[in-house]
Amino acid sequence: MQIPLVxxxxxxxxxxxxxxxxxxxxxxxAFGSSIRDSAEAEQDHLSRLLHFSxxxxxxxxxxxxxxxxxxxxxxxxxxxQNRLSALPVVAxxxxxxxxxxxxxxxxxxAEMIRELSQMGMxxxxxxxxxxxxxxxxxxxxxxxxxRKVPTTTKLKKExxxxxxxxxxxxxxxxxxxxxxxxxxxxxxxxxxxRAQNPTIDVTLPGEKRSRTAILQVMSSTSNxxxxxxxxxxxxxxxxxxxxxxxENMSDFDPTDYRRRxxxxxxxxxxxxxxxxxxxxxxxxxxxxxxxxxxxxxxxYRNHWRRVRGRWEEEHYPNVKITIExxxxxxxxxxxxxxxxxxxxxxxxx
Numbered sequence: 001m002q003i004p005l006v007x008x009x010x011x012x013x014x015x016x017x018x019x020x021x022x023x024x025x026x027x028x029x030a031f032g033s034s035i036r037d038s039a040e041a042e043q044d045h046l047s048r049l050l051h052f053s054x055x056x057x058x059x060x061x062x063x064x065x066x067x068x069x070x071x072x073x074x075x076x077x078x079x080x081q082n083r084l085s086a087l088p089v090v091a092x093x094x095x096x097x098x099x100x101x102x103x104x105x106x107x108x109x110a111e112m113i114r115e116l117s118q119m120g121m122x123x124x125x126x127x128x129x130x131x132x133x134x135x136x137x138x139x140x141x142x143x144x145x146x147r148k149v150p151t152t153t154k155l156k157k158e159x160x161x162x163x164x165x166x167x168x169x170x171x172x173x174x175x176x177x178x179x180x181x182x183x184x185x186x187x188x189x190x191x192x193x194r195a196q197n198p199t200i201d202v203t204l205p206g207e208k209r210s211r212t213a214i215l216q217v218m219s220s221t222s223n224x225x226x227x228x229x230x231x232x233x234x235x236x237x238x239x240x241x242x243x244x245x246x247e248n249m250s251d252f253d254p255t256d257y258r259r260r261x262x263x264x265x266x267x268x269x270x271x272x273x274x275x276x277x278x279x280x281x282x283x284x285x286x287x288x289x290x291x292x293x294x295x296x297x298x299x300y301r302n303h304w305r306r307v308r309g310r311w312e313e314e315h316y317p318n319v320k321i322t323i324e325x326x327x328x329x330x331x332x333x334x335x336x337x338x339x340x341x342x343x344x345x346x347x348x349x
Contacts (some may be wrong), residue, residue, distance in 0.1 A: 001027070001028050001029070001042060001050070002025055002026070002027050002099050002108060002109065002110045003026045003027075003028060003048075004024065004025050004026075004107070004108055004110075005023075005026055007026050007147050012315075013254070015148045015216075016294075024107055024108065025107070025109070025110075027099050027100055027109040028042055028045075028046065029042070029096065029097075030042040030044075030045075034071070034075070035071065035075045035076075036075040036230070039075075051081070052079070052081050053081050053082065054215075055082065055083070055086050056086055056087065056091060056110060056111075056114050056182060057086060057087050057088075057110050057113050057117065058076070058086050058087070058088045058089070058127065059089055059090075059091050059095040059097035059098060059099065059113065059146075060072070060088060060089070060090050060091065060095060060143075060203025061090075061091050061093070061094045061096075062090060062093055062094070062159045062176065063080060063094070064093060064095075065169065065171075065175070065176035066175060066176045067175065068175045069081070069171075069174045069175075070134075070172075071098060071189050073127075073131070073134075075172075076127070077127075077131060079140065080105050082127075083127075084127040084128035084318065085126050085127070085128070085143075086126060086127050087113075087114055087117045087118070087124055087125065087126055087127075088125065088126070088130050088143045089113055089117055089129055089143055089144045089145070089146050089199070090143050090144070090145045090146070090169035090176060090179070091145075091146055091147065091148075092145060092146070092147035092166050092179065093147065093148070097148045098146055098147070098148045099114065100186065101148045101161045101162060101163050101204040102160045102161045102162060103161075103162055103163055104151075104160060104162065105162075109163060112162075112163050113163060114148060115266045116144065116146060116163065116165045117132040117144045119194050119196060119261075120144045120165050120196065121144070121168075121194040121195070122194045122195065122196045123194060124144075125141075125142060125143055126143070129141075130143060132209055133291075134171075134173070136265075136291075136294060137287055137293065137294065137297060137308070138175075138288065138291060138292070138295070138296065138297045138304075138311070139289070139290075139291035139293065139294040140170065140171050140172055140287050140288050140293035141171045142169060142170050142171065142289045142291075143167040143168040143169045143171075144165060144167075144168065144265075145165075145167045145168060145179045145181075145331065146163055146164065146165055146166055146231055147163070147164050148161055148162075148163060148164075148165045149161065149162060149163070149164045150162075150260055166181060167179050167181035167182065167184075167185040168180045168182070168185045168188055168189065169178050169280065169333045170285070170289045171269055171287065171289075172286055172287045172312075175284070176228075177285040177287040178281060178285045178287065180278060180281055183274055183277070184274070184277050184278050184287050185278075186198045186200070186274055187271075187273075187274030187275045187277050187278035187279075188275075188278035188281075188282075188289065190217070190220055190222065190241070190271060190274060190275055190278075191222055191224060191237055191239070191275045191278055191279065191290055191323075192241060192289070192290060193220060193221050193222035195217055195220050197216055197217055197218060198217050198225060198272065199214050199215065199216050199217075199246060200214070200215045200216075200217060200243070200267065200270055200274070201213075201214055201267050201270070202214070202215055202267045202270045203266060204250055204262070204263060204266055205251045205262050205266060211250045211252065211297065212249070212250060213245060213248045213249075213250060213252065213263065214245075214246045214247035214248075215238065215243040215244065215245060215246060215267055215327075215329065215336075216243060216244050217242070218242050218243060218244055218247040218330065219240055219241075220239060220240065220241045220242070220273060221239070221240045221241045222237060222238070222240075223238045223239075224236075224237055224290060224291065224295050225237075225238065225239070225295070226292065226295050226296045226299055226300065228300050228303055230321075233296055233300075233303070233319050234319070234320045234321075234322070235292055235295070235316065235319055235321045235322070236322070236324060237275065237279075237290075237320045237321060237322070237323050237324065238324045238326075239271060239275065239323070239324065239325040239326065240326050241267075241271060241325060241326065241327045241341075242327075242328050242330050243265075243267065243326070243327060243328070243329055243330065244329070244330055244331045244332075245329060245331065245332045252300055254329070254332050255332070263329060264327050264328065264329055266327070268325045268326065268327045271323075271327060272325050273302050275323045275325070276323055277305055277325070278299075279321050283317045283319070283321075284317070286312050286313070286316060286317060288312075288316055290310050292316065292319060292321070293308075293311055293312075293316060296311075307343045311313075
């Protein structure tokens with residue numbers, strides 16, 4: 001447990017003395033035969049009463065996540081003191097590592113973890129949503145993944161650490177199946193309709209090498225539509241994406257409506273690639289984070305009754321999923337033309 005030391009919070013640097021050393025927070029741990037037993041063991045050597053309604057984040061270590069989180073959640077959901085608005089996250093490695101990170105931007109590492117979880121996706125996953133996905137047939141839960149990393153600055157001699165958003169942890173039932181990182185995680189969030197303004201690199205049409213532009217997604221929606229054809233389920237994922245041009249170092253002119261259309265088609269191909277990579281990773285690990293089974297259950301109840309016992313092992317990995325993205329570029333920014341193109345026109349030699 002990471003406990004803030006309220007008496008030291010007035011220090012603008014987050015520093016303090018006493019038994020806690022130089023931090024305005026204190027990390028306590030104990031062992032027990034169960035989650036509740038370990039909490040009671042911690043209470044035995046704390047002079048303040050533990051009150052779990054103050055908990056904001058629940059960090060699950062990777063080994064525990066892979067072995068199953070149901071035993072951990074039983075006491076949490078059973079006691080009304082625990083609020084379901086707390087955010088679950090999965091730590092790459094052991095949970096204690098991120099609890100003792102420096103996290104210099106925020107007062108406590110837990111506060112930084114909470115901010116990262118909220119920034120990582122639209123409508124962050126809390127315990128209530130996680131539990132709903134865990135108990136609903138045909139959908140598997142997800143949670144943000146974090147890791148402790150060293151800071152890259154070389155301005156100070158001492159080595160500091162911070163916390164990084166590592167990707168999306170995807171579960172199969174209550175066990176961690178895979179952690180999707182980088183662009184694959186972006187594709188999953190786009191497919192789920194939870195992308196929070198990610199940037200997408202787009203290769204523009206043409207033969208020249210300098211044909212890359214960066215788009216920032218401003219809004220996106222996703223619609224999963226299953227279809228039953230000849231006794232087999234096929235799924236269509238329709239994406240509607242609105243983006244702004246964030247960077248354009250090519251000589252591609254987006255002000256020409258024909259060129260803008262080419263840019264939007266190139267962006268649709270890139271979005272389709274990202275979502276296809278995420279869907280392929282989910283099907284390889286038999287993890288249904290998109291709720292394909294739930295969509296089939298809602299639309300074709302009779303068919304679902306026949307396949308539900310074999311859905312995860314036989315049907316879901318082989319479902320044909322088609323991605324249909326539609327991208328609309330709304331703004332080009334303050335620049336009308338690329339600086340790179342303007343420079344070449346000014347210096348033709």
